Amino acid sequence: MHDKNKESGFTMAEMLLTAAILGYALSAVLAAYVGNMVLNEASRNLSTAVSHAEFVLEDIRNTSFSSVAGNITSGNWNWNTSTVAAQGLTALNSESIAVTSSGANPLDITVTVTWNDVHGRNRSCVIKTTMSG
Numbered sequence: 001m002h003d004k005n006k007e008s009g010f011t012m013a014e015m016l017l018t019a020a021i022l023g024y025a026l027s028a029v030l031a032a033y034v035g036n037m038v039l040n041e042a043s044r045n046l047s048t049a050v051s052h053a054e055f056v057l058e059d060i061r062n063t064s065f066s067s068v069a070g071n072i073t074s075g076n077w078n079w080n081t082s083t084v085a086a087q088g089l090t091a092l093n094s095e096s097i098a099v100t101s102s103g104a105n106p107l108d109i110t111v112t113v114t115w116n117d118v119h120g121r122n123r124s125c126v127i128k129t130t131m132s133g
Contacts, residue, residue: 041118045092049113049125052089056097056111057129065107065133072101072109093117106132 010018056077060068071077077099084091092115102108109131114124 038118042123045115045117045123046125048090048092049095049115049123050127052084052092052095052097053111053113053125053127055087055089056099057109057127060099060109060131065105065131068109068131068133069101069104069107072099077111106130 056079060072060077063071077097079087079097081091081095084095084097092113095113095115098112098114100110100112107130109129111127112124113126114122117123
């Protein structure tokens, strides 16, 4: 026969242990979520920087070869955050774009995009190409 006075259920110790395990698991999931958000922003910033460098390179390609070196030397494609925004692009945090060249024909062109990430660290992306006329 069954004892009708016997209570069934979890003890307080079992409930506390279960809550501790659940809390630990949820904190690990939250930490992974936050880490993924930071990586997502870093990836988006890098993609934006590459896009801005390609935008500048396309502008250089649309310029006659005879004036490209002079425009680079005079800093026509050296942009700060406000210049990037004036081009209709969404500027990154403290973004700047610097263009340098070497050689004559072919002309080796380097576009460097620098910005500050969410933690204030300086990041950069460099794209190089060769142009001849």
